[in-house]
Amino acid sequence: MEILDQLSIGLLAEKLEVRPPSLYNHLDGLNGLKQKLAIQGVKKLHEHLLQAAVGRSGDDAIRKISNAYIQFVRMHPGLYEASTRFPDANDKELQQAQESIVHLVVQVLQAYNLKEEMAIHMIRGLRSILHGFTSIEQMGGFGMPLDINKSYSILINTFIEGIHAVAINEDEYMQ
Template identity: 45%
Template structure:
């Protein structure tokens, strides 16, 4: 069976991305996607290997979009300014693309070499920024874990309604980033 004219893998993934952002990651199913594309579900097998294949492709697409967002935020910036820019971009991506953000860590197999390679680009971007602070090796990786955990926690709480108090969320974000930077600077100063 040949693929329907006008439908290719890019269209399939972009449509899946729309469903994820509008209705949530779990709403991305073969039947929902086929309905949106106005095709029969079996036709999707011309482009993806079932639901796991679709979710892998969506994860790769999402990680790529996330990397591009963070990378663009870092261009022309270094040190604290770069940390602030990519931290803010991280949260803005999660706000603008909640389904894509969830897809970045919901691949069917997180150990899949393609998924790992895509995700490693984000880690290497943050590591490159941390080099300006003289951080390398395992010390830098621990800081990257903390950085990612902090922003993922904020994004997750915000998406699940856990930041319901009548406080400005962007102000909370700015305080969180400045506290992270103060801790980073304190750690670096005590190591001298």
């Protein structure tokens, strides 16, 4: 069972040592709680990625933010799950938090002088790699007796090699 599936207003009230009705003064039910967790998760992820990116550029920055992403998910699996699992996409605060992550990655990719459209494709690719890898890892899907961190390192290095290839001949990749 997913961590988020175990969450309830009753369980939260018990952990906070308050009565469940008291929480409704602060939350719009279970969905409101999950939305607040989604926003908090995205904001915390951004902070974690930002700390990793400061003072770095290019390949080093991609490796550092990718490592920070994996580390964040491993340290905060429930918060990460909340941030990716059906939040209200129309929530302005959530949109701003999500946009801050995209903006950070756009800044990191500026070192490669990609056109805006290609930069967006690369952001989508990196997000897919990181989310896919962490999701499979959380589900226990990497059962082979090989070092999972080595697999991850090879994956990120391959992505970085791909960015270099795209940067050399971007028009070829846009066809």
